[in-house]
Structure formats: structure tokens, C-alpha cells
Amino acid sequence: MSKVRVLVGTRKGAFILSSDGKREKWDVSGPQFAGWEIYHLKGSPVNPDRLYASQTSGWFGQIIQRSDDGGKTWHQPGMPEGEAPAAGGGPPKGVSNKFVYDVSPETGKQLTTHQWYDGTQHPWEFKRVWHIEPSLTEPDAVYAGIEDAALFRSADGGQTWKELPGLRGNDTGPRWQPGAGGMCLHTIILDPSNPHRIYIAISAAGAFRTDDGGKSWKPINHGLKSQFLPDPTAEVGHCVHHVAMHNSRPNTLFMQKHWDVMRSDDAGDNWREISGDLPTDFGFVIDVHAHEPETVYVVPIKSDSEHFPLDGKLRVYRSRTGGNEWEPLTKGLPQSDCYVNVLRDAMAIDSLDSCGVYFGTTGGQVYASPDAGNNWAPIVRDLPAVLSVEVQTLP
């Protein structure tokens, strides 16, 4: 019988929630990396026991952790457990957390400045890894989206990282600016039908696409409107919160922007608003049903200055029509006095026949629906604030 493994990153550690295909009874393990902010964990689609985690701290900086046994044990890549720490020779050790912008004349781009909150220019500084995206084909290949926004890739299981400098250097960088959470590259989508195509999104710069494996990038923000910009339809500067794609339709993208839920059917070249009858179209998460590419989920949040559900009612909204027409899903979710937020990477979808939907809140709840959103129940209620949720469907 199939199983699911839910990977939860929180403000104070990582948790792994496991269940069989019924998704009624759950085993909770953790915290791993207790006391650290775990921005994201994700498993390799090629080898589900290969997990990567971004562990970070304002005091001690960035750590990359890797598990090769489904989360039972972890190590910093390049430092396998039990290895003599002072052993000489071999590949470099202790650099799995070394994220250095490529400014070399051969491959890199000069480190320019980006826009600060007040419109002045500010130097680029590495702060943390927001999102880890393992390759669809190689367990040792993995991408990392970082703050200040850039895309890195490792080809050796996270031991060493190199920037794909074409993104940061595509000449729009000086017009990128941080959102409230920082200038983070938070979304990485690998096109399953085209190994040369990658989508990424940055707050607050917008969405970008490469069609040559990451060498060159172009902004794909036509159709987005942001009132906080001097030119609301500018090429870059938009606060994209998250983007989702269904594997069977890699040219169709769904976006939750700062305000507005958007859709593109031409690989991001053009976007149109699909907020329709949502009670508010501010929010962070967006995801697509595993088997129905026109079924989309969002969690509306009241506004950019009030990051909690409207009227204290935690409601997931589902559209079965690819947007515009939305239905509230409330069964099992708190419908009074609920003032949590659901952050951008904190929703995930499993691929069981009856599609499971999961999301985590800043109040420490992780909710699961085993029936595509019709019914919800908390897996856990009292974790630290949830930063990210991913799910693995296992045989």
C-alpha cells in the first residue's frame, strides 16, 4: 500500500509526518535540527530517500543537510557521519554552506546593487537558502534559491554550489527589490518535458524563465500589475509569492501574487487574472491537483497589512475551472477566531489516487485533506511556526 511522507520546515526545526495511504493515522518524528530555522526540505524525485534541507540561523548562518535514508539520519554533504573530521585529501570539506556569488570574469557577472525598500541601491549579500529543488533526473543534482536573490546548483549532492549567474546578471537586477520577507528566490520549477527550461520567481522582482538550462533568463511578467510600483506594469519589480504548475501541462502556470491570482497558458509570456469571486486575492500559497490540471488551490489572506484569514475563518479555496470560479473548503478547518498565516512554500499535494492536499500555518498546525480538499483534519496542532510543507508519495 502506498505511503506518504510530509516534510515540514519550521522556525525551530524540521518534522517528518508519515502515514499510510489512508492518511488517517500519523507518525510524527522530530524535531530535527532543533532550534534552527528550517526554511525548506525536499526529496529527490529519482531517489525518494535522498532528502535535502536548508537549515539557517541569524547567528550561525547557512547549513545544508542531506539524508540518504528518508530522514532517519542526516549529515552535512561532504562530511558523512563517522568520517574522521581531520582526514586530509579528497574533495573539499565544510563548504556545503558556501554560497558565493560568481563574479569571475570567465563565467560570472559583476556583483551590482539591487533596489532597497526606499528605492536606493543596496549591495547584494547572501543571507540564506529559501528553497531547494532536486533535479528530476539526477539525485546528486539540486538547485537552491537564495536570498539575496540568485540561483545556485550543486552537481555533487550538495557538497559544493555554483551560481547560475545569468539570472542575476540579466540587466534587470538593479530594479529588483526585497519584499517584506527579504529579496528571496523562493520558487524553482523544473519543466518535466524540457530539461532546458526552468521557471523561477523572486520577491519582489517577478517570474523568470530560462530555455537554455540556466545560461540566460528573461523576465516573464507581462500582464502583472502592482500598484506599489511607479509603473504598475513594469517589466520587473512584482512581488510574486508563489507559482505552481501541473506536470502534464508545463506551459500552464498559476501564480499567487502579492495581490491577484494569475494564470499563464504560454509558459509565462502572458498572464491574466483569475481571482474571480475570491473574497480576497491576497495570499501566499498556490498549488494544483495531482490529477486534475484545472483544479487549483489557494488560501486567501485578508490583506498585505493583515496577514491572517478574512473574518477569522481559515478557508482553502478551490477552483475546478482553472480559476475565476472558486469554492470555499471549510470542513474540519477553524471557522472562527483563526488568525494564522500560511506562508508561500507551506502547501503541497500528494499523488495518490484520491489526491491529498496539505498546508501548514504560522500557528504550528499542519492540516491534511485525503480527498482533494473536501474534508480536513490537523495532523499536528502545536509545532513551531511552519515555513514549508512538502509531501512525498511513496510505494
Add this chain to the structure above:
Amino acid sequence: MIRVVLPQHLRTLARVSGEVTIEVNGQATQRSVLDALENAYPMLRGTIRDHVTQERRAFLRFFVCSEDWSHELPDAPLPKEISSGAEPFLVVGAIAGG
């Protein structure tokens, strides 16, 4: 033998409990102590000093014989109490360390 006391989170990363001891060849300075520490425990690289600039991370402090050495020059000789192992070199998270 030089004794180093690490904050809890770094002890966890280094998979040690209590203080660690390291050998430093030549003059004991903040730089030589941290170089030796990172050589013995590579998993700590980047967590105390920046990988590239080698500057102390902003929210960490270095205490030596009840004095704050965080802003001393990295190559200044440490007191003999440190180089002899009589006193530990303390790496401390600012305030509570998270």
C-alpha cells in the same frame, strides 16, 4: 592544547559535547585557533566566520579571560592562559544565541 567552548548549536553540528580541545602550531591567536578548530571540525566552516572574508559573524562574540576580544585584531597573540589551556577560548552567541 587549547580549550574552546562552543555554543550549543555549534556543538551539535560538530557532534561534540562539552568543550573541545585543539592543537595550534605556533602563536595562539584568534585566527590560528579558529583555523585549527575548522580544520578539526570542517562542518563549522562558515558558521563562526564568513567563508570568504573570514570575518566574525555579526551575532557571535569571542571571550578571553573574562574580556571581550570580539573586536581585537585576529592576529593579536592570545594570553598565555589560553595557549596553556588554563582558560578556554569562548565562542558565544550574542545574548541568547537564538
